[in-house]
Amino acid sequence: MSFFDETLSSLHTKIKNKEVTVTELTKASFDQIKATDDKIHAFLTLDEERAMAKAAELDKQDADHLLYGIPAGIKDNIVTKGLRTTCASQLLDNFEPVHDATVMNRLNDANIVSVGKLNMDEFAMGSSNENSGYVTARNPWNTDHVPGGSSGGSAAAVAAGQVPFALGSDTGGSIRQPASFCGVVGLATYGRVSRFGLVAFASSLDQIGPITRTVEDNAYVLQQIAGHDPLDSTSAHMDVADYTKGIDGGVEGLRIAVPKEYLGEGVDEGVKARIQEALQKLEELGASWEEVSLPNSKYAVAAYYLLASSEASANLARFDGVRYGVRKEGTDLLDLYKKSRSEGFGDEVKRRIMLGTFALSSGYYDAYYKKAQKVRTLIREDYEQILHSYDVILGPTVPTTAFKVGENTDDPLTMYLKDLLTIL
């Protein structure tokens, strides 16, 4: 029997009525991880001893929050005090953070039980989990296939019933794409959730969000982690709404925009067919939809990879083998930097640091970095135009279903192009 086929609210009712103890629930989570994770590899680090101790503590009190006693997995680029946080990089193999990320504090306030840290593409750079510096996580529906990335471990753990929810992070699709590949619900949250304690990749794009089995579950987790944080000056100064309040309100009168580029070249026929079915269903339920256009969408992938890589090259400059991480000794300080970074980072991370350093370097800054920022303005204006007249924009998350492990590793550019719909 798996508890994790249930929604968070039904689990909460059981905990509250003492039909199930937090200890039983936490043990069920570890049992499922032990039974399945040698094939799925969703987790990089388990925190069993502390989790079981916390569960026992929580069983002594009454559940006062919907997330009370709920086991959860955390992506390994979100810092957790005293628990190894590697970003799936060999460079951070021994890194034990000395504080918790704001999202961890918020979840701990609600008394969740964190069971461990989840696999990902190294420093969140990748769309398949094949760039993990440890082991490639697999899609639980068919382990020959990728779970997506970079939050592949988070999506796989939820899909495999190892945990009822997980946190992931998204920069160009890293929550939404693996959620789509694994058949679970993922939410991007830019500005809504504090990034304090998220190891930075591209700061103008990075965000933390929930991965859950249902939309309602996602709303409950978001409710707890959303809101301004003085420690992240880019988090929005906006009130946090009650995200579950309107959840049964229906879609009557909803105006949906469907950009034709979302259903254009490169999108699988099967994916298109599912979207058409969804639109038909929404129409039956009282929503209306119209085709619109995002004329600058063909420039999104190029602009994204220039901007994200540029920001990454600056953010990852901090990994120098001096303050944290694995150090490789060198003949002098410069040699120490170079050795620590070259031996610690994997290929894709180096590739993006190189691309970003190039785009920011003297003589190329205007032609690549600044140009990409201007193109971002044009793409943003396309969206603003549409959102003047429509409530939502609807389309597939990914142009295809989950591909096979090893199928797309030869050519980085081909892999990048698959990210079009989440980058937009």
Added chain:
Amino acid sequence: MLALVCVWYTLRMFSENLALCQVFLMISQRGGEEMSKISKEQVQHVADLARLTFNEDEIEDFTKQMSKIIEYAEVLNELDTENVEPTTHVMDVRNVLRADEVKPSLDREDALKNAPKQKDGQFEVPSVLE
């Protein structure tokens, strides 16, 4: 006076020629870039800036891969962005100020906890000065 004008003229010609030479140099470099968007020497230079080391084969691979990616990125040049403001951040960011009061921060012990090497309560690195 005449001699001075001559000197000035010679110098001027010389500097113009130099400028002309530079233009030719740029054109010939451009010509080179057409074949490969980025040269091996440029890749090596970028690697130095990024504090990364690569062997010959890796430099070769990076040159090919980066050329391909950069060539793809040239698609952006189709767009006229002359009068477009760059977007650095998608939301309004305001400056955050607070009173200059001392608040608790990271303990020295904690700050050094992950240091690969430390000495006398500080991060230890190889000597920088001779």
